[in-house]
Amino acid sequence: MASEGVPVDLYIYDLTNGLASVLSPSILGHKVEGVWHTAIVVYDREYFYGGSGIASFAPGSTQLGAPHQVERLGHTCVPFQLFNEYIEGLATSTYAGSAYHLFEHNCNHFSDEVAQFLCGAHVPKHILSQAERDLPAPLRMALSSLLGQLVPDGTQAVYANGVRHSRQDSPDYLTLNNQIEEARIVSQELDAKRSTIAEKLARKERKKEKKRKKLREQGGTGDDTEEMAEAMEAVEAREPVSLAGPSSRDLDVEAEERRAEEERKRARDPPVVYRDIDGAQEFEVFSKTLEGVELSPEEKQSLDELQQYLVQGEGSWVLGDDFLSFIGRVLSDLSIKSEARCAALRCLAASALRDDVSLVLHQDRRQHALLGYAHSIDLLPVEEQRALGLFVCNLFENTSSSEWLLYISEWEYRGHALSNIRVTTKVCVQCMLSEQTDLREYGTALLYNIASKEVKTVVFDEVCVELAMAALQLTQYEPEEEHLWRTLNALARLAQHSSEVPQLIAIVGPDPSAYRGRSSRVDEQIDIIMKKVK
Structure with a gap:
């Protein structure tokens, strides 16, 4: 050189x-x-x-x-x-x-x-x-x-x-790719372990509900039924640990530790999510959009299960194995009108605010109905892009579902090698750079949520440069103060994750200092960025 x-x-x-x-x-x-x-x-x-x-x-x-x-x-x-x-x-x-x-x-x-x-x-x-x-x-x-x-x-x-x-x-680039591939293998093993634990928790919840129903049928009511069920569960919890896997008590302890960690992270960096959404109302709209659509018995059952989950407040255990196949059909069948897809996505956005939604997400690891659809966001009508952006944003409400969005393990979808993190990034960039203000709202929220996650560097190696480039491009569109703050906050965090981001800011621009004076919190993020750039 x-x-x-x-x-x-x-x-x-x-x-x-x-x-x-x-x-x-x-x-x-x-x-x-x-x-x-x-x-x-x-x-x-x-x-x-x-x-x-x-x-x-x-x-x-x-x-x-x-x-x-x-x-x-x-x-x-x-x-x-x-x-x-x-x-x-x-x-x-x-x-x-x-x-x-x-x-x-x-x-x-x-x-x-x-x-x-x-x-x-x-x-x-x-x-x-x-x-x-x-x-x-x-x-x-x-x-x-x-x-x-x-x-x-x-x-x-x-x-x-x-x-x-x-x-x-180049040899250096190939070495980096090999390191990322090794990390992917480790991540796949972790994904499998998480899925096993999630499935065990789901089975345990179903088992609990069956016991409660049985006790109610035998004449127990109210607190008596709950106390008897809890007593039976306590007896079972004393059973020895199986060599085949963790006991129910181990799973409970792990779940409690995850909830505690989630609360600590939420208090420190609360995600941008949209809680002003009523699951019961969204289900009613969804049901109406499906009027005239011929549903199989299994699909009708799935619709009934969704009602139990969103309207009656049952746990995610009520959503059977065919539920995601039903949702996948709604999202992919072009004979079903777009309004139904928007309504389905809004139902999912309401579901995403619940802490047991991750059990449903892990069931999608075979079909990839949700992220396969999300991958085509650039081809979707604006209304569907809005509903999809809302759904993905709300998945950051809970640690387990947000981690699902950031998995780097690759999977095949219609001839494409994809990963959860790449699809999430595509949704983020598409929304951020949209001419629609409400889509930019979701895009900047996603950018902020992704950048604020405390994850291994290898995850950001996948998408860090792409996110930074999109963020720099958005600043040139004169975004409103809230969107500008989220974008600069994300840039500051990405600059901490990757030494390449400060280089991009210096080489590509624009200079973040040009946006001083918009607000004190914007200036604060600019100071953080410029310390890394210099």
């Missing part, structure tokens, strides 16, 4: 290979020098953005051949590892393949943003401002087809869902 840093080049291609300058006067009435496509070349790799997302390959190896022009933009001192994480963050947010638009959000906009990140440079204005009128409809169709074929066979490295498919990463 040279003392001034790694060179950053802009490769400029004319997609018409010179025909635009020859034919444009007769077709358009004025001369167009070229139809420009650009890519950033750095670290001996060429990066560009198209309809398939962000791709990386050997410089000049696409079907376009040699570039029309190469422009030296400058040099960068951004570490290779940090740059890769930055690119992966873009690939799952603003520069996902589904976000591509030939005119409004294309390769040139990507090159300009990456150039600013690396060395503070810009793509030439005449390339960025090439007017739509210069591209007649037939040419647009041809260009879309051409851009879809730019990645050569055998050398592609498309960034999909933040996962690099290239095998040409």
Whole structure:
């Protein structure tokens, strides 16, 4: 590496290979020098953005051949590892393949943003401002087809869902990935243990309820029934510990310790949740939206179980094994109207405020009906995005459900390798950067809740850069004071978790000091951030 840093080049291609300058006067009435496509070349790799997302390959190896022009933009001192994480963050947010638009959000906009990140440079204005009128409809169709074929066979490295498919990463980056993979394995083992304990607790609760019902049927009422049931449970609690697993007493002690720890964390950093939601009212709305929908006997039973849970106040033990299959159908069956999905999500948001909701969440580890649906948030109607944002925010009410949102263990969903933390992050970023104020409310709440969690660093290694980049982008939108405070508070916490965040703040900007004076608590967070940046 040279003392001034790694060179950053802009490769400029004319997609018409010179025909635009020859034919444009007769077709358009004025001369167009070229139809420009650009890519950033750095670290001996060429990066560009198209309809398939962000791709990386050997410089000049696409079907376009040699570039029309190469422009030296400058040099960068951004570490290779940090740059890769930055690119992966873009690939799952603003520069996902589904976000591509030939005119409004294309390769040139990507090159300009990456150039600013690396060395503070810009793509030439005449390339960025090439007017739509210069591209007649037939040419647009041809260009879309051409851009879809730019990645050569055998050398592609498309960034999909933040996962690099290239095998040409640096040794340091590969070492980091290996460490993360080892942590994932440990996390999977912990997840399995948590699930086992959760299932035992659920079985125990069902067993208790059956005993109470039996005692009531035998003539016991009120306090007598409760006392008799508790006496029977006390006798059983004295049974020896089984070699097959923890006893009921062990599970009770562990549950109590978790509740105590949860209360300590809540008192120190209370999550942003939305308690002004009535489960009984939401269930009534949900039931009405399902009128006319043909439900199977199992689905009708699940609906009745939800009523017992939300309206009658029964424990989560009443929700049977088919409940999440029922919810999954409502969320995925397009023949069911969107209002039903919104109502179902609001019912789940009310359920999320209860401390036993985690028992339901752990049942979803096979189908992934909830987070699989959440992964498609960018494709959902705004109303469903609102309901989903509310649900995910309220899951931070309890430690067990918030930890579920942050699991890093990977799972397959419709051909994608996902994890709970990545889906949670996607929901957060999508809401944060929305033009809808109420969605920003949920997005900044999620950002604050995620950043305030005391979790192992490896969890934030997965998403820290992406969250920080989204936070920096949001500050440029002049958010209201509450949203700005949450965002800066999260940035300050993320800067404590990762040394890369202060680098991003310094390199990418904007300077947090520009927002001084909004309020005393905003200024306090800016002081914390600037101590890390300097």
